[in-house]
Amino acid sequence: METENLIENANVNMARRSFLRYAGAGVATVGVLAAASCQKTYPPVADTPKGIDIGATGDLAILNYAYALEQLEAAFYINVSAQMYTGASADEIALLTDIRDHEVAHRQFFKAALGTNAIQDLSVNFSAIDFSSRASVLAAAKAFEDTGVTAYNGAGYLIQSATYLTLAGKIVSVEARHASYIRNLISPGSFADTTVLDANGMDKQQSIAQVLAIANTYLTTKVSASNYGYVAS
Amino acid sequence: MNLLGIIEEIEKVDPEFQDRISPRRAAIRNITSFGSKVAVAALPFAFSTLFKKAYGQTGTVPVNDVLNYALKLEYLEAAFYNAGIASSLAFSATEKSYLTTIQGHENAHVAFLKTVLSSAAVAQSTQGTNGVYDFTAGGTFPTVLSNVDTYFAVAQAFEDTGVRAYKGQAQYLVGNQVVLTAALNIHSVEARHASAVRLIRRLRGATGTKPWITGANDTGITAVNANYAGEDNLNQGGVTITSLAGVSGNVSVNAATEGFDEPLTSAQVVALVAPFGVK
Numbered sequence: 001m002e003t004e005n006l007i008e009n010a011n012v013n014m015a016r017r018s019f020l021r022y023a024g025a026g027v028a029t030v031g032v033l034a035a036a037s038c039q040k041t042y043p044p045v046a047d048t049p050k051g052i053d054i055g056a057t058g059d060l061a062i063l064n065y066a067y068a069l070e071q072l073e074a075a076f077y078i079n080v081s082a083q084m085y086t087g088a089s090a091d092e093i094a095l096l097t098d099i100r101d102h103e104v105a106h107r108q109f110f111k112a113a114l115g116t117n118a119i120q121d122l123s124v125n126f127s128a129i130d131f132s133s134r135a136s137v138l139a140a141a142k143a144f145e146d147t148g149v150t151a152y153n154g155a156g157y158l159i160q161s162a163t164y165l166t167l168a169g170k171i172v173s174v175e176a177r178h179a180s181y182i183r184n185l186i187s188p189g190s191f192a193d194t195t196v197l198d199a200n201g202m203d204k205q206q207s208i209a210q211v212l213a214i215a216n217t218y219l220t221t222k223v224s225a226s227n228y229g230y231v232a233s
Numbered sequence: 234m235n236l237l238g239i240i241e242e243i244e245k246v247d248p249e250f251q252d253r254i255s256p257r258r259a260a261i262r263n264i265t266s267f268g269s270k271v272a273v274a275a276l277p278f279a280f281s282t283l284f285k286k287a288y289g290q291t292g293t294v295p296v297n298d299v300l301n302y303a304l305k306l307e308y309l310e311a312a313f314y315n316a317g318i319a320s321s322l323a324f325s326a327t328e329k330s331y332l333t334t335i336q337g338h339e340n341a342h343v344a345f346l347k348t349v350l351s352s353a354a355v356a357q358s359t360q361g362t363n364g365v366y367d368f369t370a371g372g373t374f375p376t377v378l379s380n381v382d383t384y385f386a387v388a389q390a391f392e393d394t395g396v397r398a399y400k401g402q403a404q405y406l407v408g409n410q411v412v413l414t415a416a417l418n419i420h421s422v423e424a425r426h427a428s429a430v431r432l433i434r435r436l437r438g439a440t441g442t443k444p445w446i447t448g449a450n451d452t453g454i455t456a457v458n459a460n461y462a463g464e465d466n467l468n469q470g471g472v473t474i475t476s477l478a479g480v481s482g483n484v485s486v487n488a489a490t491e492g493f494d495e496p497l498t499s500a501q502v503v504a505l506v507a508p509f510g511v512k
Contacts, residue, residue: 078480095443101479101488102445108477108484109469153417162404165413167470169400170493172417173424174445177494180428181444189330192338192425201341202418203425 045119050232051222052119054208061227062158064119065208066168067110068223069151072215073144074103075124080141085134092185099141099178106171123220138186145179146196147206147214148172154205158228176203294405294499296412301355302499303416304346305511306398308357310391311339312366317388320378328381328433332388335426342419349415361510370508373456385434390457392427393446394497394505397460399423401496424494445491460505463495 045055045064054064077100084093111118130136152172159165180191198204209230216222222232314336317324324332347354358364368377368387376383399420406413428444435442442451450461467475467489474489484492503511 081480098443098445098488098491101485102492104479105474105477105484105488105492108479109472109474112472112477113470149421153414153421156403156417157408157410157413160408162407163470165403165407166400166496167493169403169417169420170469170495172421173396173400173427173494174492176421176424177428177445180425181432184429184432188327189334191331191429192334192422197338197422198418199341200345201338201422202345202415203421205414205418 045117048222048224048226048231050224051219052122053224053226054119055117055227057158057227059159059161059164060114060117061225062155062168063110063114063164064117065155065212065223065225066152066171067107067114067118068122068219069148069211069215070103070107070110071122072124072218073148074100074107075122076126076129076140076144076218077103079126079129079131080137083131085132085137087134095181096141099181102174102178106174119223120221122223124218125220126218128217138182141182142179142186143214145175145182147211148175149179149196150204150206151208151211153203154207154211156205158208294402296406296409297350297353299402299405299416300346300350300412301353302402302502303399303419304343304350304355305360306395306502306506307339307342307346308360309366309506309509309511310395311336311343312357313368313388313391314339316366316368316378317384322378322381322384324381328385331429331433335388335429338422338426342422345415345419360512366510368509370456373508382434382437382439385430385437386452386454386457389427389430389434389442389452390454390460392423392430394460394502395423396420396427396494397497398499398502400494401498401502403496443491446494447487448490459501462501463497465490466493466495469493 045060046053054061054068077096081097081100084096088096126140129140149172152168152175156165156168156172159168179196183190183193192201192203196203207230208225208228212223212225212230212232216232224230224232314332318329318332318336343357361367369375374383374387377387378384399416402416403413403420406416431442431444435444439453441447441453446461446464449463449465450458452461467473467486474484474492475486477484479485479488497505
């Protein structure tokens with residue numbers, strides 16, 4: 001497997017091109033892409049001494065990156081719902097439960113789409129979050145959602161398949177809806193304030209390296225993206 | 234105007250810009266912080282041409298066409314919030330603050346897109362009747378500027394539709410770090426707006442309205458059915474979302490539709506906004 005990885009890395013561009021040609025020519029569905037990528041020309045995602053790596057450059061790596069983030073978000077909201085902080089209104093409970101279900105749907109979608117190419121289930125560490133405190137939970141939720149938006153926005157251009165790019169678009173706007181709602185819960189009217197937007201009224205993007213450095217603070221299974229310039233420390 | 238200065242500015246953020254505008258341009262690689270650096274750097278008339286040459290045409294729609302399409306929608310949205318805030322509609326202080334924030338963003342988006350497009354930008358005066366829109370959409374929403382609930386209902390439709398419109402264009406910008414990333418950064422702001430407007434409507438008594446879109450048209454207003462066509466999609470890239478395991482049992486229909494926003498084609502969107510005067 002190591003040898004295959006080395007060979008693959010040396011031929012990343014060639015492999016990716018032919019892979020994309022294949023993906024683009026066929027029916028552009030997740031199932032097809034997952035099936036195509038099971039061929040031995042595209043290696044499964046690598047384990048690293050520090051945890052896991054999202055693998056060789058290409059759409060599978062970006063999908064695994066998204067899958068890692070969705071695993072983290074889903075785990076967070078499952079915890080929130082399982083031990084709802086005191087002082088939550090019925091409306092808050094209902095909508096936070098909705099968000100949990102959206103994140104679980106995202107997680108399960110990536111898992112199904114990636115099939116055997118999916119990274120493993122990640123172990124999380126939420127010891128920095130006080131789940132009994134509304135302020136602590138909502139602050140963490142805000143950070144997760146805002147970071148999720150910057151992550152998808154920053155990785156969009158790395159996705160070569162129009163189908164997957166659109167799928168990422170379908171998800172990121174839902175993350176932005178969550179971010180907006182959580183922010184309004186914390187402080188009404190802060191749904192898109194200058195702490196997240198630039199002077200052009202636009203969200204900001206973050207690189208894979210920037211996002212994983214944040215995500216890894218909540219993960220015991222560290223996620224690296226060595227082919228995108230980031231190795232977990 | 235100092236074109237060489239401009240190119241130097243661009244090269245600061247995009248070292249490969251010279252390669253890009255030369256015939257031997259390699260794979261599109263791109264720059265970062267397009268919005269904060271390039272756009273703010275007072276671009277000259279020639280930039281539009283250079284830009285088009287450098288970052289080019291992807292897929293089947295020229296980049297400038299995508300940007301002008303976005304600009305027309307932003308013109309409409311900006312004018313809508315400008316009109317609402319200038320009207321005698323009795324918004325609460327909180328509602329007004331939400332609207333003022335959104336108004337600022339939509340006007341900023343207009344300015345941004347006009348700067349990027351430069352001389353290629355469609356003029357606002359070409360829209361509506363000499364630049365003036367019909368926010369009643371030909372009488373469909375006769376009380377849009379006299380009834381707060383109607384105003385927010387139209388605002389919600391605009392925002393949700395704006396999200397769908399941007400999403401539908403992403404496919405034409407594959408691999409284009411500069412323009413795609415800028416479009417995504419606007420797209421997610423429209424989604425933040427949509428969520429906020431939906432929350433306002435929920436707080437005003439539309440208790441079935443959530444910050445996210447449930448099923449197809451969840452507004453209770455049949456006149457906007459087409460704005461929500463396809464939002465009830467349960468299949469994503471070949472995966473039936475309701476067949477996946479949820480927290481207890483499978484993912485519900487509501488979660489499956491709420492969790493994924495759907496795109497609209499430009500043809501669909503143009504048909505939806507034409508009654509307001511978008512051309």
